[in-house]
Amino acid sequence: MNWRVLVKLLAYPLRYKMYIVFLVGISVLGVFLAILKPLPVKVVIDNVLIGDQLYGAYKSVFDFFSIYSREGMLWFSISLLAGITVLSSILSYLTVNYTAKLGMRLLFELSEDLYAKLQRLSLNFYAKQKMGDIIQRITGDAFVVYLLAAQITLPIITSLFTFFAMFYIMATIDLTLAVIAISVIPILGLVLVFMSKKLNDTTQQQYQKQGDLAAFLHESLSSIKIVQAFVREKFMFLKLQDRAHNYESAYLKAIRTGEVYKQYIAIITGIASAALVGLGAYKGLHGDVSAGELYIFLGYLAALYGPVNSLSTAIGTAISFGARGKRVLEILDSPEVVLEKANALPITNTKGSLSFKNVFFRYREANQDILKDISFDIEGGKTIAIIGPTGAGKTTLISLLSRFHDPTAGEILLDGKPLTDFKLHSLREAISLVLQEPFLFPMSIGENIAFGNPDASEYEIEKAAKLAEAHEFIMALPQGYHTQVAEAGTSLSGGEKQRICLARAFLKKSPIMILDEPTSALDALTESRIFERLSNHTAGRTVILISHRLSTIKHADEIFILDKGSIVETGKHSQLVANGGLYADLYQHQHIGV
Numbered sequence: 001m002n003w004r005v006l007v008k009l010l011a012y013p014l015r016y017k018m019y020i021v022f023l024v025g026i027s028v029l030g031v032f033l034a035i036l037k038p039l040p041v042k043v044v045i046d047n048v049l050i051g052d053q054l055y056g057a058y059k060s061v062f063d064f065f066s067i068y069s070r071e072g073m074l075w076f077s078i079s080l081l082a083g084i085t086v087l088s089s090i091l092s093y094l095t096v097n098y099t100a101k102l103g104m105r106l107l108f109e110l111s112e113d114l115y116a117k118l119q120r121l122s123l124n125f126y127a128k129q130k131m132g133d134i135i136q137r138i139t140g141d142a143f144v145v146y147l148l149a150a151q152i153t154l155p156i157i158t159s160l161f162t163f164f165a166m167f168y169i170m171a172t173i174d175l176t177l178a179v180i181a182i183s184v185i186p187i188l189g190l191v192l193v194f195m196s197k198k199l200n201d202t203t204q205q206q207y208q209k210q211g212d213l214a215a216f217l218h219e220s221l222s223s224i225k226i227v228q229a230f231v232r233e234k235f236m237f238l239k240l241q242d243r244a245h246n247y248e249s250a251y252l253k254a255i256r257t258g259e260v261y262k263q264y265i266a267i268i269t270g271i272a273s274a275a276l277v278g279l280g281a282y283k284g285l286h287g288d289v290s291a292g293e294l295y296i297f298l299g300y301l302a303a304l305y306g307p308v309n310s311l312s313t314a315i316g317t318a319i320s321f322g323a324r325g326k327r328v329l330e331i332l333d334s335p336e337v338v339l340e341k342a343n344a345l346p347i348t349n350t351k352g353s354l355s356f357k358n359v360f361f362r363y364r365e366a367n368q369d370i371l372k373d374i375s376f377d378i379e380g381g382k383t384i385a386i387i388g389p390t391g392a393g394k395t396t397l398i399s400l401l402s403r404f405h406d407p408t409a410g411e412i413l414l415d416g417k418p419l420t421d422f423k424l425h426s427l428r429e430a431i432s433l434v435l436q437e438p439f440l441f442p443m444s445i446g447e448n449i450a451f452g453n454p455d456a457s458e459y460e461i462e463k464a465a466k467l468a469e470a471h472e473f474i475m476a477l478p479q480g481y482h483t484q485v486a487e488a489g490t491s492l493s494g495g496e497k498q499r500i501c502l503a504r505a506f507l508k509k510s511p512i513m514i515l516d517e518p519t520s521a522l523d524a525l526t527e528s529r530i531f532e533r534l535s536n537h538t539a540g541r542t543v544i545l546i547s548h549r550l551s552t553i554k555h556a557d558e559i560f561i562l563d564k565g566s567i568v569e570t571g572k573h574s575q576l577v578a579n580g581g582l583y584a585d586l587y588q589h590q591h592i593g594v
């Protein structure tokens with residue numbers, strides 16, 4: 001049972017206590033009108049048609065308006081009935097309107113919290129989650145909070161109120177009948193207990209299968225090029241059908257279970273109504289109740305079982321929403337790895353000197369160290385290069401610097417202080433990072449370059465682009481820097497995307513620059529031109545460059561050779577060549593190749 005989930009989500013509607021009081025207020029007014037509704041008809045039956053004398057409250061009302069003739073009573077009663085109907089409609093309209101407003105407000109707030117939370121969650125979270133499923137949780141499942149207000153909280157409050165009011169009035173008419181009427185409630189409770197697990201399980205399945213389907217759609221469409229290239233459209237289609245069928249059957253099962261539950265309630269209350277009609281009519285035959293009273297009683301009976309029905313439905317709904325709410329809370333409750341100490345410092349005036357001290361690292365749930373006992377120092381303002389076979393751990397090593405992960409053992413220092421001493425945002429601000437896979441946002445090329453530096457002027461953007469040898473091809477695009485990437489996305493080559501990403505990093509003038517194979521898709525000549533020019537612009541900045549091209553890295557102040565997670569050689573180009581190790585081998589190969 002997911003009551004815990006509902007209680008936690010209830011915090012959202014509870015932020016709007018006054019709003020809820022107002023909504024309950026107009027609902028209660030509606031209930032009050034529903035209670036009044038059969039009364040004019042009772043007067044018409046008992047006092048106008050049959051001619052009984054008015055008594056009690058009825059008499060006071062007609063006396064108050066000085067109505068004494070039967071015809072006067074008729075017109076007054078009918079006008080009252082019409083008035084009640086119109087007022088009920090207005091109240092219904094207001095209730096629906098304001099409930100929707102509240103629901104949307106809550107949906108907004110929950111979605112914002114979810115998005116903010118997702119922005120904070122670490123890469124470990126994303127390694128385990130499917131993007132499509134996450135999107136389904138925000139865009140679909142977050143709707144629970146709307147329904148929680150509109151279909152659970154308000155109906156439950158209103159039904160309870162109606163129920164007690166109706167019971168009170170029925171009891172004043174005939175206590176026995178009223179007691180019999182509410183004796184069905186324990187039976188309904190039993191049905192609920194009996195069905196709740198099934199209701200919960202089937203809806204949970206339903207939304208999980210829906211998430212699976214969304215995840216599959218997302219993944220298969222984002223890799224459509226590969227699907228087409230390998231001619232696997234049919235294969236993927238069948239896989240999609242598979243998931244769609246799973247969703248279909250889970251959906252139908254949930255609908256059937258929900259409907260069976262509803263109909264059980266309808267049958268139980270229906271049988272009870274029939275019994276009460278019989279009993280009431282029997283009493284009427286023996287003159288224990290008047291025809292008008294019987295009319296009221298039967299009217300209220302429907303009105304009593306109305307709330308009982310909607311209460312049971314609301315509880316059933318609450319159970320199924322628990323399953324959906326759980327999917328939302330799984331995100332909200334995901335542990336945030338706290339990366340920042342309470343007394344973390346901002347980085348001011350860093351020299352950009354970095355040290356690795358016996359750093360070990362392994363990915364969570366992996367069973368071997370990716371980095372083994374890495375120790376080295378980088379003097380501030382120097383350019384160093386890291387080279388090594390694929391899978392050696394180069395990308396992993398630099399991702400520790402931005403603290404996408406923290407070392408499993410050992411320490412990384414910036415200006416002699418552990419990275420963990422600094423504010424996370426401040427640390428990441430201090431680093432310009434070019435990732436191995438170039439990534440462009442669906443915005444204009446200019447905005448992509450200015451992503452880390454939104455206040456940059458057009459002049460600065462162009463300067464960065466020129467430095468990255470991107471200016472010329474950008475100007476050749478139909479709208480230059482204003483060309484939208486979504487349109488140009490497929491027409492940009494890998495090398496062009498890389499150069500835009502380089503420009504993005506160049507524009508963010510951080511004291512530390514990390515370039516992870518940023519020019520792998522460029523020819524050697526363009527690459528060396530970029531780096532020659534770059535070296536004029538990086539004076540005083542620490543640069544860490546990962547590349548396979550020795551022609552580029554041989555100018556670095558120091559070169560580290562990483563192999564299977566360990567640093568196997570260190571030194572300047574000339575020393576390394578002279579040493580005759582792995583580096584010298586690579587150099588021999590590339591030299592002959594070129």
Ligand SMILES: Nc1ncnc2c1ncn2[C@@H]1O[C@H](COP(=O)(O)OP(=O)(O)O)[C@@H](O)[C@H]1O
Nearest residue numbers: 127363366370389390391392393394395396397
């Ligand atoms: N998120 C991850 N979870 C588990 N293993 C990973 C992850 N990322 C990379 N690896 C593994 O770490 C090793 C080093 O990868 P990487 O640092 O990308 O190497 P390089 O950049 O030198 O090619 C590889 O064996 C890779 O499979």
Ligand SMILES: [Mg+2]
Nearest residue numbers: 394395396436
């Ligand atoms: Mg890599």
